[in-house]
Amino acid sequence: MNDQGRSSEAQTTDRLELLLVTGMSGAGKTAATAALDDIGWFVVDNLPPSLLMDLVTTVTTRTDLRRVAVVADVRGGVFFSELRGALDLLGEQGIRPTVLFLEASDEALVRRFESARRPHPLQAGGRVLEAIEREREELASLRVAADVVVDTSLLNVHELGARVRAAFSGPEVGLRAIVVSFGFKYGLPVDADMVADMRFLPNPHWVPHLRVQNGTDVEVSDYVLAQPGAEEFLDHYSELVEMVSQGYLREGKRFVTLGIGCTGGKHRSVAMTEALAQRLRKQGIETLVVHRDLGRE
Template identity: 45%
Template sequence: MLVTGMSGAGKSSVLDALEDMGWDTVDNLPVDLLDDFVHAGTECRVVPVAIGMDARSRGFDADRLPGVIRGMEGVHPEILYLDCSGAELIRRYDETRRRHPLAPDRPAEDGIARERRVTAGLRAAADGVLDTTDLSPAELRDELRRRYGDDSDQPVLTMVSFGFARGVSRTADLVFDLRFLPNPHWVDELRPMTGDDPPVRDYLAADPSWNEALDRIESLLKDWIPRYWAAGKSYVTVAFGCTGGRHRSVAAAIEMTERLRSAGFSPNVRHRDLASPPSDTIEADPRQEA
């Protein structure tokens, strides 16, 4: 796919988003190197390729490019033209303080007008036109996922367990404190076990607060996770914390992973402190917790 159009319309942002979706991308590739780049390594794998070209690219010829792209062997070509209103382009150039490539010694509006004329034929030949005037970066990425993504492009969702006594999880977007629940560490037969063991999970499930808390957290996550993704986050990490990070938080992370998978999500699960040995020093007295 040739990603082209008006300078300042978001070509770099589009290429970054496509790269995150698994495309091979390159920006401002000289036209003479186009064929070599597209076919390099094709004996090993076949991947979608996005090439950014505009007035700054060496050898850029708006009238010639459609024929070059569509004349390449062994590819399914597509041209995506990025457009944007003149007023918004001027505002972007003012903000970045960059000079327009077609008007280095003139006002940006002169270069914008000239580029619009030069690329009119390229716009007409494009398979798709994407107007970025009113799109935020997150909205632009969402539109690209809608057009070119698939199920494998879903952002990464991770459930994490940790112990507050060993430090709060620094990677979490959301943290849930489970120290209000009874601590299995203070039950002799459960102390050497972890939240991955059925007896510990049964012990926690016997407390009415357990299912009530997880039901509310599940409802919240099912509502909020898609909102994080819509805002453009590639990673969402949900952390569950207890005192030592071996019982309550582990059980909660595992159960929430199961619940979200049943709801159609694909979370990973990671236990930060599960390998830590049980310790009365680390675990607070049950009368003093939380």
């Protein structure tokens, strides 16, 4: 191929958005790809990784598709082991797919497989929990390298769809953020890139008329934001996110999940999450709010 041909191909592939959807079996890839399809992505499920380069070539030379999502997971069996080499080959052509990794707790995955009455792809007659553990080991390097990690343990299909649409619905012009409120007593959000602890603020739980309310209620929000250090935290934390966002974008990371925690995920973390999201939006960062533990006892 001559220089002009290579230049034309490079320009064409530069316009292609390639998304690799992977993660734990049972973590919601079907719901995630349905959401992608709804917002205009062309989805290819369970493609052998060795055909990734062929797919990119076909799409860029024979179609006008510009947003392609490929699902690759352990269902591919021996073919899945070829994924690392296929990604390296794409990298040599200057193509770096965005990686969406779907995660869930062992308990959630076991419950889903038992409910569906279907075996895990790696089960082979053994225990489903052993298959899940083996799958985690096989996917560890992809999990670390992922651009977006979504923990679906507590999400229904509609909530998962909303998370996917928020991350991948439009042109990528800057950083996109998901701000998750949570309760430390229920565990850290495993998909959080940064975590902040709101337990330095007085707890509205100990104010009788606020106890039954939550951080989305005006009285609770006003109480939390009026406490010493609350506004200062929001000032500094939003500045920190704005600062690191430039580094994230330079490194090709366009999505960030921020965890804002308090004891139970009902009052302080919820109020501060809502307030932080408002500030991030004013900075031009597209932001989705998720209250993970709101409503839990």
